[in-house]
Amino acid sequence: MLLIGNGKLFTRDEERPYLPDGAVVIDGDTVQEVGSLADMKAKYPAAEFVDARGQIILPGLINAHTHIYSGLARGLAITGNHPTNFLEVLEGTWWNIDRHLTLDGTRACAYATVLDCIRDGVTTIFDHHASFREIPGSLFAIQDVCREVGIRASLCYEVSERDGMEKCSEAIRENADFARWCREQDDGMIRAMFGGHALFTLSDRTFEKMVAANDGMTGFHIHVAEGMNDVYDSLRKYGCRPVNRLLYNGILGEKTLLGHCIHLSPAELDILRETGTMVVNNPESNMGNAVGCSPVLQMMQKGILVGMGTDAYTHDMLESLKVFLLIQRHNACLPNVGWCEAMEMLFQNNAKIAARFFQKPLGVLKPGAAADVIVMDYKPFTPFSEENLDGHMLFGMMGRNCRTTVINGKVVYRDREFVNLDEEAVNAWTMEQSKKLWGELNHRAY
Numbered sequence: 294m295l296l297i298g299n300g301k302l303f304t305r306d307e308e309r310p311y312l313p314d315g316a317v318v319i320d321g322d323t324v325q326e327v328g329s330l331a332d333m334k335a336k337y338p339a340a341e342f343v344d345a346r347g348q349i350i351l352p353g354l355i356n357a358h359t360h361i362y363s364g365l366a367r368g369l370a371i372t373g374n375h376p377t378n379f380l381e382v383l384e385g386t387w388w389n390i391d392r393h394l395t396l397d398g399t400r401a402c403a404y405a406t407v408l409d410c411i412r413d414g415v416t417t418i419f420d421h422h423a424s425f426r427e428i429p430g431s432l433f434a435i436q437d438v439c440r441e442v443g444i445r446a447s448l449c450y451e452v453s454e455r456d457g458m459e460k461c462s463e464a465i466r467e468n469a470d471f472a473r474w475c476r477e478q479d480d481g482m483i484r485a486m487f488g489g490h491a492l493f494t495l496s497d498r499t500f501e502k503m504v505a506a507n508d509g510m511t512g513f514h515i516h517v518a519e520g521m522n523d524v525y526d527s528l529r530k531y532g533c534r535p536v537n538r539l540l541y542n543g544i545l546g547e548k549t550l551l552g553h554c555i556h557l558s559p560a561e562l563d564i565l566r567e568t569g570t571m572v573v574n575n576p577e578s579n580m581g582n583a584v585g586c587s588p589v590l591q592m593m594q595k596g597i598l599v600g601m602g603t604d605a606y607t608h609d610m611l612e613s614l615k616v617f618l619l620i621q622r623h624n625a626c627l628p629n630v631g632w633c634e635a636m637e638m639l640f641q642n643n644a645k646i647a648a649r650f651f652q653k654p655l656g657v658l659k660p661g662a663a664a665d666v667i668v669m670d671y672k673p674f675t676p677f678s679e680e681n682l683d684g685h686m687l688f689g690m691m692g693r694n695c696r697t698t699v700i701n702g703k704v705v706y707r708d709r710e711f712v713n714l715d716e717e718a719v720n721a722w723t724m725e726q727s728k729k730l731w732g733e734l735n736h737r738a739y
């Protein structure tokens with residue numbers, strides 16, 4: 294048993310949201326009880342104690358959309374790549390990188406991403422992977438790394454026709470093989486979705502094959518109307534808007550997660566609500582790619598479940614929280630919108646999205662929930678309580694305040710050191726793989 298205590302405990306459980314001197318008791322992979330430190334210590338004297346040293350105890354954070362394949366891109370400049378629009382960003386940067394990713398490259402990307410997530414207090418990720426150089430086995434390679442490091446993950450492969458129909462078929466097969474395997478494992482740490490890139494690189498015939506290969510096993514994870522090119526493509530080639538195309542092709546539903554959804558009409562939003570389809574917003578990525586501002590406030594008013602992701606622009610969910618507030622206020626020209634929605638997306642909605650895939654409740658600390666807990670070393674110098682935690686999160690806390698990360702009842706990161714993982718050795722191997730990838734992209738040695 295594990296007892297994490299001696300801190301301000303925010304449970305995100307409506308019944309008991311805050312304990313000023315709280316403790317979480319973990320039995321195996323599950324939260325056993327939440328209470329005051331004194332009570333829990335008296336009741337569970339033999340439990341191993343993780344001392345929060347008077348700081349902040351929270352449920353682990355969830356990132357509802359990221360891309361492991363971009364894990365080796367930090368600091369990279371590709372010679373001759375000067376994108377002037379979103380499509381050129383994809384072609385010159387991301388598709389270029391993923392066309393060079395071998396299985397070892399994919400593994401290195403996974404280490405880079407997963408370690409950074411854990412440093413930032415992220416305990417569950419929804420990943421959308423592409424490695425068109427070597428597709429078969431790529432999701433299995435990623436899950437090996439996730440399992441070794443100890444993060445919870447939903448994985449999928451990005452089906453696309455952009456590199457021809459043979460690669461497209463391999464991608465469909467990878468999703469189906471992995472989803473089938475996950476269903477057999479059924480262990481609560483790794484889940485599968487069925488990935489698709491975006492409508493403008495997927496024909497109706499391919500959607501048909503995806504639906505057949507998925508055979509109802511899971512939901513789809515796909516980018517929608519991120520750039521206007523996706524909307525024009527649907528209108529020109531199919532005479533309908535993107536969400537209508539997804540509806541006709543049987544892609545929508547309660548287990549389907551749509552990334553971005555920036556350029557959607559009110560009628561398309563109604564379709565998302567009626568089908569119970571989920572949306573994930575990625576504020577920093579949208580600003581970085583200069584693709585526009587997603588109508589998240591309208592979506593949430595309509596009752597669409599909208600979560601928060603990063604699109605791998607960062608792994609810091611608290612950074613994304615801040616940027617979400619800024620982009621929505623800037624877009625609305627109103628300094629008083631977005632606050633409640635920001636908190637709702639990251640905490641309630643990401644937990645609701647996770648609940649559609651993982652058995653135990655995530656993003657909450659209460660009996661029966663998954664034992665994913667973080668300790669943040671935030672030191673307030675103004676009054677701080679359950680009444681204004683949100684304000685401290687929005688304006689003070691960052692992911693790097695995370696000092697200890699517990700996932701599935703295991704301490705994977707304690708006092709900013711990885712437990713049972715040689716970080717230096719992993720970094721050295723990742724660096725080797727980075728140099729190889731960068732060398733191939735730029736035709737020179739690093």
Ligand SMILES: [Zn+2]
Binds near residue numbers: 516
């Ligand atoms: Zn994405």
